[in-house]
Amino acid sequence: MENSLNRKDFIKKFSLMGVAAVGASSLITACGGGSSDTPAPAPATSAADPCTDVSGLSEADLQMRENVNYIEVTEIPEQRCDNCQLYTQPANGGCGGCLLFAGPVTAAGWCSSWVPTQG
Ligand code: SF4
Structure with missing residues (x-):
């Protein structure tokens, strides 16, 4: 029992x-x-950053950016687009540019053609 x-x-x-x-x-x-394998939900999408938006560029322009290994954020802190001789300052608060290729360039960007500013 x-x-x-x-x-x-x-x-x-x-x-x-x-x-x-x-x-x-x-x-x-x-x-x-x-x-932990479950991916977090994507944040709400926002408008593309105009300084990284290359959607309007031609294949040739995109190829040129690729040829010089352009990246939007440098991996070498002392080498940035905004301290490169070929960087063009943003006009009216817009995006910077580069004398080597068309399209926007970020101040913190970098490519293999970086040239130090003289000073
Ligand atoms: S040459 Fe390269 S590092 Fe210099 S501004 Fe252009 S993309 Fe940036």
Whole structure:
């Protein structure tokens, strides 16, 4: 008789643990957590940054940017577009440019043709 009660108690407790586990799992999923492999939702899209928007450029212009390995953010802090001789200052608060190729250039950008400003 005592064994029977113990078995019943065990089954009750085991069932409650299962319900609790399913409930916790559902709650974690609903909160967006539970897995570091799950990518975070993308932030709301905003208008393209005009200083990085190259959508209006021709294939030739894009190729020229690629030929000099242009990147929007330098990996060499002391070499930036805004301290390069070939950088053209932004007009009216717009984007900077480069004498080598068409299209916008970021002040923090860089390419393999960087030339230090004289000073
Ligand atoms: S030459 Fe290169 S580093 Fe200099 S302004 Fe142009 S893109 Fe920037």
